[in-house]
Amino acid sequence: MAIILDELDEKLLENFRGYVVKKDLVQTLKVGENVPVFVLEYLIANSCSTRDEEAIKKGMDNVKKILSQHYVNPEESDLIHSKIRESGAYKIIDRVSVRLDPKKNTYWAQLLNCNIKNANISDKLVSEHEKLMLGGVWAIIDMKYDPERKHGSNIYPFVVENIKPIQLSNFDNSRFIENRKNFTKNEWMDVLLRSSGIEPGANGITERLKMLLISRLIPLVEKNFNFIEIGPRSTGKSYVFKELTPYAVVISGGQATVPKLFVHGTTGKVGAVGQWDAVTFDEATDRLFKDRDAVPLMKDYMESGSFSRAGAGGEITGSASIVFNGNINQPVETVLQNSHLFSPLSDEVNNDTAFLDRIHFYLPGWEMLKFAPEHFTKKFGFSTDYFSECLKAQRKLNFTDAIDKFFSLGSHLKQRDTKPVKKTVSGLIKLIHPDGQYTQKDVRKYLVFALEMRRRVKEQLKRIGGMEFWDTNFSYIDKENQEEIFVSLPEERGSHLIESTPLAPGISYTATSDGENMALVRIEAALVNGSGKLNISGVSNTGVRENIRNTYLYIQANEKKLLSEQHSLKNYDISIQVTTLLGSNISTGAGAAVYTAIMSQIYKKNLKPGLGILGNISIGGAVERVVNFADKVAMLSENGAKNVLVPMDNLNELQDLPPSVLGNTDVPFYSNSQMLMQKSILND
Structure with a gap:
């Protein structure tokens, strides 16, 4: 018996079989298993990328069996150690990473949930899977126990015999780019949303909301993109960075230290900005940084993608985007009447104009829906491991010159405004037109969107800092007819507080x-x-x-x-x-x-x-x-x-x-x- 598919499901299966997954299957397993989404989707995509309902049922049973027999929960680590020892060999699912120990001239594997710090691994396996050295991969791992393995007088009995990565260990994004041509622009936007777990046809999902939801992905495709979203709870602000990619890290409020973020003063090891594609500060309305001197370093990094730290051996660069997510507890009209839209942020930065001016994109979180079950898709979308690799591959591309083909920017945009606008347009093209095939109409739409998101930053800076930030009348000029078009903000319309009629006595x-x-x-x-x-x-x-x-x-x-x-x-x-x-x-x-x-x-x-x-x-x-x-x-x-x-x-x-x-x-x-x-x- 075949399940009922819509036209977009059919297209996805035709063009990306083996790389797509029916998203409601993931939700079914996620309820019962404390397993990362991309691990579940990898297993499901390999077993259930079909329209046959019976085959899907068998595939799901197989996934459940694999998980029950081989997935390691952290609290079971001692039991797994024993099973590896007693069996001599054992297959597990865990995150494995590798470091080089130059003193012993050897590689050590570390297994996250198993809590194994120093497992033996061959040079051959390390060279076959380079990501082992770049933060690690989730994998089905063949473990062996060999009490004869020694380094000096110490026994290191755990051995990684073989690895079958659950994330794609080798990736070619040519199919992602080439097959984009088989979808219309609107279809492709719906593919992006379904791949993010959202049903684009659900009640309340407007065209504008689609753009806002897709824009949450920009920090994953655009290097050094500084992004903020402040809005009500339960709108999925952090979901993209927690569940959709293994290349982002989420830092809880107040836990960010200089060594964790930037560089360790003793070892010289570069922190999160050099290791991840996106560093997300969750609950940014709480304290952001544990160390006071993290703020100036973050300013440097957000401005140039680099920073200097005494004792670190000169300037250090990174490509991680910086994301701030926070909650707003009042209607936006009330916040605008009493203060400014950065006021919910931590006291460290909410009035620091130099810090806030480095934010490229302010997503109006108050426009987002509070997600209900109907908003989560039951249709096919890219499996998360494939999708995250596609997003990562797009970071190598650059479309910041796309605006210049058709438009110039108005006089109120300074250099610090121009850069965010161009990066936003570039990010949207990477997401919606990964093949680079876009029109003037497309660029105009993305440009207006980008100008709005940057102007929102500038308008709040004007409220805080006055005349220094007065130039907020953002516009663009059509090169064909030299027409200048100004871009306003939805929340600023009709905000005149001084009556235009005669003022009453007193x-x-x-x-x-x-x-x-x-x-x-x-x-x-x-x-x-x-x-x-x-x-x-x-x-x-x-x-x-x-x-x-x-x-x-x-x-x-x-x-x-x-x-x-x-x-x-x-x-x-x-x-x-x-x-x-x-x-x-x-x-x-x-x-x-x-x-x-x-x-x-x-x-x-x-x-x-x-x-x-x-x-x-x-x-x-x-x-x-x-x-x-x-x-x-x-x-x-x-x-x-x-x-x-x-x-x-x-x-x-x-x-x-x-x-x-x-x-x-x-x-x-x-x-x-x-x-x-x-x-x-x-x-x-």
Whole structure:
């Protein structure tokens, strides 16, 4: 009896028989066996790569038999030692690696689950299977026990007689490349997803979601690719790096040390960045590094793929991609309103702009589905050992020049932006067009996607670091017609926080900065009949409260000039509510906005639409110059301000504002409190 196949199953069996596996068979075995997926899929692909249901059943029984008789669980290591000794020879499934011992001029094999550190192995086997020296392979291993084997006075009785790798020990990716032509682009994307265990036809899997899921594979095909995904739990952020490849390592939060990551100071042995294709930091919202000096080394490595370490003998290079996965516990709108999209990261790096600027790709994890059983495929896909080898082979290719054939990049993209965009496009071509056959339409789609993912990084840097990162208006130019197209972010659309309609009496907006932290602030003044009390709420910062109080005292001291008799402060109690709309650390410098809010409330005058106000008014009435002028104007402009009133003393800094700000926002100046009110109030 044959199982029911769809057209894509038929194509896969026709083009890749022996290298594909029915993915639900893996899930069936995975529940009962604590075995790596790629081991299971290797065994299943060899026994069950068919459409015949009876043959699949027999194949599964054979796989179960092999596992029960030969797979070694770590807790059984002593028992296995005994079985090898008592039998003289025994077949096992384990991960075997080899190191050279130059003092004894011999190779030693190490078996992971068996906990055998020094097993004898022949030079011939080592030369036949080079990966034994590159981290090891999973294999069906013929073991022998020989108590006569000695080195000096020590007995080393365990002998590796033969190896049948479960991972492909020799690999040719020509079939992967050549047979790609037999699939359409959409079919091939579905093959990639099914090979990753995901059913592309499941409810909720949109075309955009397919692109996001496939992009998780980019760090495995692109060398030195720095990738971050922050999103809700149960979206499969780490699955690719834990289960789909033996060439990635996952490091738990806080466990990364300099020797483990980079280089051992005593032995000079290169760490994970030189041994793996991808180093993944799981739970990156926890502490990342155990050693404080790992951060500067990681910055160097993420920038150039190399690092220098005292005593390590000069510069050391690696090709591992760096991946950060973390959880976000709030809606993205809330995070954007209160801080920035790197804020969930560990405190070591979440405000370190130099570190964060080295990230090439920010995947919006909040768009991912929480996976349910229906989202896992029951169809055929590449077996994991074959798929992982295909991905690894693509690392040797380079399509970073693909953009240049059709497009150029806009002026806001600096070198540190251009590199990530080109690497992202290259990675997507390697995955979706491994044969290098792509069109201008394909490249355009990948380019827009890449610009979005890098711009997400840059927009958050702008929130943290201000004007240094202001150039975020990413675009590309079509070389055929010179048309420039700008790329926006889904989460930034409609984010204007300052009303474009006339502001109600008592409402004003300003921006503050303590030199590092920017804040967008809403001031609301309310009046009730009373005896001249001032109430301040929404802020605990002593300097800000003093700022507000000084503004109130200025009005009080100049009542005869500023207020009519019936509007005297003696007749009111005034409440000032301070609300931080963006950022977290409000600072001083809000006096002019407070003054405008109070005066407009007293006289019941609307303020101009989209109005922002900068500057401070001292108790004596002096208008104080704004510090971080350009950053503050830019922040107000970006969040909807059409007019930003600023002190005359900042006039010579107008030239520091980006053209995009001046194009969207007028910047009139004032030199005293009367002029401030004249330019703020909406004329009837």
